[in-house]
Amino acid sequence: MKRLIIAAALAGAMLAPFSAMAAKDSVTFAQRLEPPGLDPRTGAAAAISLTTLYNIYEGLTRVDEKGMVHPSLAESWTISDDGLTYTFKLVEGAKFHDGADFDSSDVKYTFDANAAEDSQNKRKDRFTNMESVETPDANTVVIKLKERRPALLEQLSESTAVIVDPASDATNATKPVGTGPYKFESWTKGDSLKLVAADTYRDTDAVAIKNVTIRFIGDGTARLAALLAGDVDVADIPNELVGSDSLKDDFNILVGNTNGETILSTNNGNEALSKLKVRQAIAHAINRQEIIDGAMFGYGTPIGSHFAPHHPDYVDLTGTYPFDPELSKKLLAEAGYPDGLELSLKLPPVDDYARKGGQIVASQLEKAGFKIKIENVDWPKWLDEVYKKKNYDLSIVSHVEPMDIGIYARENYYFNYDNPKFNEVVAAAESAASAAERTELLQTAQKMLAEEAVNGYLFQLPRVIVVRKGLNGVWKDMPFFVTDASRISWSD
DSSP, X not given: OHHHHHHHHHHHHHHSOOOTTTOTTEEEEEEXXXXXXXXXXXXXXXXXXXXXXXXXXXXXXXEOTTOOEEESSEEEEEEOTTSOEEEEEEOSSOBOTTSOBOOHHHHHHHXXXXXXXXXXXXXXXXXXXXXXXXXXXXXXXXXXXXXXXXXXXXXXXXXXXXXXXXXXXXXXXXSOOOSSSEEEEEEXXXXXXXXXXXXXXXXXXXXXXXXXXEEEOOOHXXXXXXXXXXXOSEEOOOGGGTTOXXXXXXXXXXXXXXXXXXXXXXXXXXXXXXXXXXXXXXXHHOOHHHHHHHHHTTOSEEXXXXXXXXXXXXXXXXXXXXXXXXXXXXHHHHTTOTTOEEEEEEEOSOIIIIIIHHHHHHHHHHHTTEEXXXXXXXXXXXXXXXXXXXXXSEEEEEEXXXXXXXXXXXXXXXXXOOOHHHHHHHHHHHXXXXXXXHHHHHHHHXXXXXXXXXXXXXXXXXXXXXXXXXXXXXXXXBSSOOOOGGGOEEOO
């Protein structure tokens, strides 16, 4: 089957134009998911950030491939001794794509809007923690916090903290306007998004790539065919095809990390799933390595809680509930389900970890006494039914935001997990006075989630990307979901 797939891709390559390789000031990316909109402050989908962050929009800070913080719209900053006041000196000469000058009033407008009662920002709590956003002059912003946030500089580099132009805020979802190196040119729904170098950008000479095309290709085999045909320059493809001989001469394979915790999302509000023994039965039924091998072809790192293994505060909790299907059956019976428990499993349209992984997880659970009904859904339906309405039992998804263990403390979040003690631990970690204190608290939070089996913790999503040789600067590791095109260039 593998040979047939590759042969089909090669056949397609011989018929297609070599458009992507022709221009050295252009690059074409293949992205498996199309964003539902283009405003990263209000949408939960990672595809929005992957498309727009650092390309169209910028924040006060930015991170690099290794997660290190750098200046962006803020050229420098100072922090008060008590950690409650941040003073940012803004860059001069920055403009929005509509020609409006960027200044401190735009930062205040954006952060105040993010904290407003009707805000749809998924990180709203970060902005409601701002006691005030002051603008003593056009190039200075002073943020006073209610509680310390040692990670604020990293948080301000995320998609939820990009700075927008008040005049275009209402239409950013379809006609985005930012200060970034690229401006929006066109969006052909179901096909592609095109960006062009912005003549308003303050450092146009540093941008080697002038034209960026992001093609939306959901099928992995089709992404491989597009690579081989020369239609795209960068793409992820099914892991089973990464070792293809057809890729050896013209492409580099990058294997790195992401912040994507792949989990068996569990509705703790469901009557049966609210019982600890049922969730423990699920945990004991899961064979992580079998899922990684079967769905991801060996790529991925097992996890036992909602935390990235490459983070310095990670603690390995994969042994909390070892794989033991017989114990699962026993726990299920003790919970009141001696004849098994029927649950739905709603899977989003991600072929490998969700759809393939879902089949494996369902089989594992059924061997432990569960009766699983799989329902494949598209992203709009998943976001509506699972994420918003919480109309589900189980699902599989990768949570890709960095350091997002705090989502378990969110009120009315789709896991329906409510633990005041956990909330206290997370709040204390966010405002910790020292790194050592923060580490201890974050490890306590990880252990609480693992012991309560809030979700089924599967594996850390890897970053496996195929890049055409000669193209430099594509991120191997992905601390945020970013396509940082302005720092990419072709070799001469």
